[in-house]
Amino acid sequence: MVNIEEKKDLAVDLFKQGYNCAQSVFLAYADYFNIDLETAKKVSVSFGGGMGRLREVCGAVSGMFMCMGFLYPSTNPENQETKKTNYAAVQRTAAKFKESHKEIICAKLLEIKRQPQDPNPSVRNAEYYQKRPCAFFVARAAEIVGEEINNFHQKKS
Helix, strand or coil: CCCHHHHHHHHHHHHHHCCCHHHHHHHHCCCCCCCCHHHHHHHHHHHHHHHCCCCCECHHHHHHHHHHHHHCCCCCCCCHHHHHHHHHHHHHHHHHHHHHHCCCEHHHHHCCCCCCCCCCCCCCCHHHHHHCCHHHHHHHHHHHHHHHHHHHHHHHC
């Protein structure tokens, strides 16, 4: 079982430290999945900004999906049941995120054009945090991961 509020707060804190949305969610759960932080940072960095600022799937959602890969792994390509379990978790978590925010696409969440953006990351300052709702997306994605983990443990009990 995980303390969901602690994980949400950690994810938002990581985001405010300058980690991107995907990293923030994934790093918040790295200890739970026994992933060293440097590896977690590297594997999740490309998913920020809706995948490298392409503004596709929200990075917080991608971070959430990466966590589902560790919670419901499918490592044998012939095992259809584990793939199904993983894909069901991805679809379930996406639906929960959509219940809260109506979308999982970065550009639509931010109400900007859906096209590759300048690859330079946005400067993180008070104005950025005031106009961008990303911290809310990070918090919700981290919360959903915690709910999934706790439900996973309850089913095993």
